[in-house]
Structure formats: C-alpha cells, structure tokens
Amino acid sequence: MSRVIRYIRYDYGRGDEPREASLLLFLYDIPYFTSCGVLPSRFIINEILKVGANGGGMSPGATWEPFEITDEEFESLKKDIQAVPIDIIRASSRYADAPFIIDPSFDYLEDRATWSREVCQKYGAEWLRRVSPEIYGKMDDQALRNVVETMTNRRTDQTFQPRP
Known part of the structure; x- marks a missing residue:
C-alpha cells in the first residue's frame, strides 16, 4: 500500500489547497519534478522530498x-x-501531461542539474512532441533541441525553497 502524502498545493491568485494523495499522484502534482518527463532516480527524488517544497513565488508550488x-x-x-x-x-494531479519515462541508465548521476541536462539531451524532443504535439509536432529536430536547451537551463536554475 502506497503511503498517503499530505501537502499543500498553490497557484498564484488561487490560494492554498490542502491535499492528500498517494505517492504516485503527489509526485505528478509537484511542479518541476521531472526533467523532460523522466522519473528521477531515488537519490534525486529524496533530495527533492527532503526539502519539503518545490516551485513557488508567482509560479505554482507545493x-x-x-x-x-x-x-x-x-x-x-x-x-x-x-x-x-x-x-x-x-484527474488529480496538475502535471500529468504524459506518463513518466523510466530510464535507470541515468541513476548514477547524483547532481540534479547534470541529471536534468543529460536526460533532456536524450528525451527532450520526444517529450515535447508527446505533451504538445500541436505546437512541437511540426518543428524540425534542431529547433526542438534549441527549445529543450532553453527549458533545461531554466528548470535547473529553479530554487527549490519553501515560499515565504
């Protein structure tokens, strides 16, 4: 039986929303949890979970x-x-655009920024085409690589601290 996680999710202008969910649904409800749709290693997941917050400011968070x-x-x-x-x-989670990709070949990477860059090099274009085919389905590979690089740099620069 999966543990039940109690958390608060928030979006700018919407206020706090107390929630309870299984680990699966909870992880899909954390902004910036994955990079390019890839499930992080247990080590990186635990680095995220030990902080107790993700996102925030004017962005959504939990x-x-x-x-x-x-x-x-x-x-x-x-x-x-x-x-x-x-x-x-x-139906329950904000960021369930597509199933997480499971690729343990990146599990040896313990630095989240390095892991993010590496998985996005491999999966970035595929992920964009899966989650937004109407936008990215017609782009050529080079244009998609440029989008992925920009997104990866932005995501790895996120601060994962509780909001004030």
Whole structure:
C-alpha cells in the first residue's frame, strides 16, 4: 500500500489547497519534478522530498513535511507509473501531461542539474512532441533541441525553497 502524502498545493491568485494523495499522484502534482518527463532516480527524488517544497513565488508550488522514500517504495512507484493510466492520474494531479519515462541508465548521476541536462539531451524532443504535439509536432529536430536547451537551463536554475 502506497503511503498517503499530505501537502499543500498553490497557484498564484488561487490560494492554498490542502491535499492528500498517494505517492504516485503527489509526485505528478509537484511542479518541476521531472526533467523532460523522466522519473528521477531515488537519490534525486529524496533530495527533492527532503526539502519539503518545490516551485513557488508567482509560479505554482507545493509544500509538504520533508520525507524520503525507501527502495521498496521506489520500485512500487515505477510499477504504478506503468500500470495506472495517465487519465486517472491527470484527474488529480496538475502535471500529468504524459506518463513518466523510466530510464535507470541515468541513476548514477547524483547532481540534479547534470541529471536534468543529460536526460533532456536524450528525451527532450520526444517529450515535447508527446505533451504538445500541436505546437512541437511540426518543428524540425534542431529547433526542438534549441527549445529543450532553453527549458533545461531554466528548470535547473529553479530554487527549490519553501515560499515565504
């Protein structure tokens, strides 16, 4: 059984919204959680979860009591990602654009910025075409690489601190 996470999600101008969700739904509700749709390693996930907040300012965000997940929870999470239809996840979570991509070949990277750049080099164009085919489906590969590079640089510069 997946743990239940209690958290607050917020969007500028909408106020705070207390929530409870499974680990799967919670992670899809955290802004800037993935890079180019790739599920981070357990190490990077725990670095994010130990902070207790992500996003914020005038951007959407979420806050929670800091915690870490176990190896068992991580393995269960990967199975859930593959088993639960994205439409079910999308009904409860803001950032369920597409199922997370699971690629453990990047798990050796422990620096989030480096990990983000590496996964986006591999998956950035594919991810953009999956989540916004009407915008990115007709772009050539070089134009998509430029978009991905810009997005990756912006995301890795995000500060992951609780809002004031």
